[in-house]
Amino acid sequence: MLLDHINQPDDLKKLSTAELEQLAVEIRQFLVEKLSVSGGHLSSNLGIVELTIALHALYDSPRDKFIFDVGHQAYVHKILTGRKDRFDSLRKYKGMCGFIKRAESEHDVWEAGHSSTSLSAAMGMAMARDLNGEDNRVFAVIGDGAMTGGMALEAMNHIGHEKKNLTVILNDNEMSIAPNVGALHNYLSKIRSDKHYRKAKEEVELLLKKIPAIGGTLAKTAEKVKDSLKYLLVSGVWFEELGFNYIGPIDGHNLPLLLETLKQSEKIQGPVLIHVITTKGKGYSPAELDSHKWHGASPYKIESGQFLKAVGNPMYTNVFGSTLIELAEKDKRIVAVTPAMPGGSGLMDFAARFPDRMIDVGIAEQHAATLCAGMASEGIKPVFAVYSTFLQRAYDQVVHDICRPNLNVMFAIDRAGFVGPDGETHQGVYDISFLRSLPNMVLMMPKDENELRRMMVTGIEYNDGPIAVRYARINGLGVELDEHPEPIEIGTWETLTEGDTMAVLAVGPMNQVALEAAEAIKKEGINLRVINARFIKPLDEAMLLQLAKEHMPIITMEEGAEMGGFGSSVLEFYARQGIDGMRIRVMGVQDYFVEHGSIKEQRQEVGLTAEHLATQVKSLLPRKRQHA
Ligand SMILES: Cc1ncc(C[n+]2csc(CCOP(=O)(O)OP(=O)(O)O)c2C)c(N)n1
Ligand SMILES: CC(=O)[C@@H](O)[C@H](O)COP(=O)(O)O
Numbered sequence: 001m002l003l004d005h006i007n008q009p010d011d012l013k014k015l016s017t018a019e020l021e022q023l024a025v026e027i028r029q030f031l032v033e034k035l036s037v038s039g040g041h042l043s044s045n046l047g048i049v050e051l052t053i054a055l056h057a058l059y060d061s062p063r064d065k066f067i068f069d070v071g072h073q074a075y076v077h078k079i080l081t082g083r084k085d086r087f088d089s090l091r092k093y094k095g096m097c098g099f100i101k102r103a104e105s106e107h108d109v110w111e112a113g114h115s116s117t118s119l120s121a122a123m124g125m126a127m128a129r130d131l132n133g134e135d136n137r138v139f140a141v142i143g144d145g146a147m148t149g150g151m152a153l154e155a156m157n158h159i160g161h162e163k164k165n166l167t168v169i170l171n172d173n174e175m176s177i178a179p180n181v182g183a184l185h186n187y188l189s190k191i192r193s194d195k196h197y198r199k200a201k202e203e204v205e206l207l208l209k210k211i212p213a214i215g216g217t218l219a220k221t222a223e224k225v226k227d228s229l230k231y232l233l234v235s236g237v238w239f240e241e242l243g244f245n246y247i248g249p250i251d252g253h254n255l256p257l258l259l260e261t262l263k264q265s266e267k268i269q270g271p272v273l274i275h276v277i278t279t280k281g282k283g284y285s286p287a288e289l290d291s292h293k294w295h296g297a298s299p300y301k302i303e304s305g306q307f308l309k310a311v312g313n314p315m316y317t318n319v320f321g322s323t324l325i326e327l328a329e330k331d332k333r334i335v336a337v338t339p340a341m342p343g344g345s346g347l348m349d350f351a352a353r354f355p356d357r358m359i360d361v362g363i364a365e366q367h368a369a370t371l372c373a374g375m376a377s378e379g380i381k382p383v384f385a386v387y388s389t390f391l392q393r394a395y396d397q398v399v400h401d402i403c404r405p406n407l408n409v410m411f412a413i414d415r416a417g418f419v420g421p422d423g424e425t426h427q428g429v430y431d432i433s434f435l436r437s438l439p440n441m442v443l444m445m446p447k448d449e450n451e452l453r454r455m456m457v458t459g460i461e462y463n464d465g466p467i468a469v470r471y472a473r474i475n476g477l478g479v480e481l482d483e484h485p486e487p488i489e490i491g492t493w494e495t496l497t498e499g500d501t502m503a504v505l506a507v508g509p510m511n512q513v514a515l516e517a518a519e520a521i522k523k524e525g526i527n528l529r530v531i532n533a534r535f536i537k538p539l540d541e542a543m544l545l546q547l548a549k550e551h552m553p554i555i556t557m558e559e560g561a562e563m564g565g566f567g568s569s570v571l572e573f574y575a576r577q578g579i580d581g582m583r584i585r586v587m588g589v590q591d592y593f594v595e596h597g598s599i600k601e602q603r604q605e606v607g608l609t610a611e612h613l614a615t616q617v618k619s620l621l622p623r624k625r626q627h628a
């Protein structure tokens, strides 16, 4: 196998084009086999095999910079840069990261996980190169989905203006995670699909060349004719108008053509955009047939394409989706908005039931947030369905367009807490900190999936401004679901066990952990009062004052950053009240980025476990009792 002899990119330079094509076959086979065991972002990587080989065969990484947007499609890059032997640990605890990771390799020059950052990074590296007097090449590989992200368009605007030498390779497979959406997508489809459109380009350019060079006003008219004809017929003109030299569309699986096109592009001064057409899932028919399902693949049987365990969204996501349908049947104000995650956010059934009330804006969280604000200002009840980590992209819009004007936007924040294999770029552990400090914001988290339903009713009925319910990327407890869930009074917590030794204020799934600990240490005569702190904001101040009155030691538990989190708000409350002498411990995620692994391993690593809680409890006991 040729792949056995590929340990560094230079090994590619010894291969003929035919051998490179054979290598592509072997890499596809490798990916399908390895990911059948590990799972991972299969379809995106199958679509970018030839492109990644071409880049490493022609250029000198890491001197020449390859920047992969999102980075979920960089497995081929990892195979070619000496990491093929690490794929058994892909996305595993302390194993190889599923995204680009600088600490893993000198060839990983730009880390991501969130989309649409590659063009800005590429421009930064190109400007640095010129300032440093270097002459290396810079390539940004960006998908058609990521190209719909606002940052990408901001960067295009700048790149096209500065005219720096860099190459953008638009990997167009018509898919985001779900089918791509938007006007840019439609434009790319037109370029991609209209044979006449593309054939005309050669004829137009031939014709334009035949117009004799003439002087005077006729020359100016001829130029205008050339430009308007070009505008009408030449593909990629939008990119050209933005200052790019557009090349394409070309077949992104045709290795000789890719090599030739890249070589030709080297002669062009200024920014180049090469538009390659690929198939997401290429080479593995189940993934080609349904690249949405195979975007984030679970382990599977290669022959049948059957996943080894039932796939689908976590239970909380499904309960969110089904409950929203119930509520929308009765409340016509309800509209769901998703930034390119209809599947992951559990909105596919909602979209089927209410096609006009499920809005996928593409990878555009900032636009999604202010779109919701605009709708809410006119009496709609928008439900912004967004992963915690991706909500970070829209922070100013949440502050400036929603909270300040106090608009009735409901946030359904999925993947709140640890997310497992996606790791540090995707952990949903900062939204408590960045939302609770916002005036007018109400923030809640359910202890189980039935309480999620109650919180959704609460959120829809609440009309006094923004309200957010956050829920985890886990399956719930399998509790019975109320057929007619009742709303919850804003700012009220729930006492789950009547202990008198110490109180544990637990957020969301931490209630289950606290109950486990309470059960375990009861036999030692320690009675924990487990309180479901289901409103992160506003706090249940009456409950906090009562605990102070009882001189009850308190431990707070949240699967979120300790810095500025729920526990901090409890400390602040007592300080603001001038109540001293409270004995309080905060348990959350310490001040560092928690890497990939399972959610269980991530909780273990930061100490969000029943065992560690029990230890914390004992450390807070009065000394005489600590050794009893
Ligand atoms: C800011 C942000 N929003 C959403 C996502 C989730 N996400 C990951 S990959 C992806 C689709 C990317 O599509 P594309 O760029 O076309 O890459 P492909 O998988 O098709 O190769 C999305 C929406 C993300 N990573 N970052
Ligand atoms: C790469 C990316 O950002 C998405 O594919 C993300 O991994 C989806 O996460 P879930 O698997 O939790 O839907």
Ligand SMILES: [Mg+2]
Pocket: 143, 144, 145, 171, 172, 173, 174, 175, 176
């Ligand atoms: Mg795509």
